[in-house]
């Protein structure tokens with residue numbers, strides 16, 4: 001087929017279909033199913049990251065990721081649910097958190113994920129208060145007298161012993177991130193090199209051809225993934241609100257970006273499940289009740305997202321027509 005003929009066919013047959021998904025992200029698409037979901041427990045030792053009064057971010061993200069994975073396996077038995085890590089350590093046997101983040105994105109891409117969910121907990125700059133815990137005796141010397149009578153005299157005084165106490169932060173609640181505006185090109189590069197992409201053309205080196213057609217299609221697909229990421233991020237926050245949580249909504253981290261969101265070639269979100277610096281919320285995230293509610297909200301968001309892809313509606317029947325165990 002000549003290139004010109006290919007472009008004509010592309011213009012008349014494929015682009016209108018793709019544009020319809022771009023302009024209407026909730027349009028039903030029977031072919032599009034959620035086969036593989038990647039669940040990423042943020043951080044991992046030696047990078048425990050945010051620190052509460054008695055627990056670490058890396059512990060909580062793992063506990064919640066494992067719970068979410070169990071729930072999704074139960075309600076979506078035909079889906080492939082993959083975790084980036086299942087123990088306390090950084091994934092891939094790595095010691096460097098930045099290299100581990102690249103590993104996470106590569107893991108998702110190599111396993112042909114259809115959705116990437118990274119689980120984190122939030123933090124604010126720690127605040128401390130100094131309190132007097134007791135007193136101790138301190139010895140010091142003074143000079144008394146004049147001339148030949150001048151001498152040093154030892155005296156004692158009582159000095160306070162201070163101790164620093166970490167203060168609870170005022171902020172409580174959740175927020176979900178999608179990739180940043182200024183990382184759009186990076187996301188598009190990742191999406192454009194998606195293996196198994198029906199439009200991707202591999203050249204002799206095994207790399208995907210950077211033809212203008214391939215770039216246009218990658219751009220359209222990236223736009224579609226953006227709409228889909230926004231949809232599931234919105235569902236996550238809506239489901240948290242139903243559990244009585246405070247929601248700060250869907251956000252983007254525009255200056256630094258978030259590697260795992262922009263380097264994965266699929267719709268991707270990062271969920272901040274609560275503030276570890278808030279003592280009440282730290283207790284909640286460590287509790288069975290809290291972990292049940294958080295994993296339940298995330299599971300419902302995934303089910304609504306799957307339904308959106310398959311039927312065009314993200315309004316999940318309530319009670320849902322799947323076997324969901326409600327939080328205790």
Ligand SMILES: [Zn+2]
Pocket residue numbers: 042043049057120121
């Ligand atoms: Zn984090």
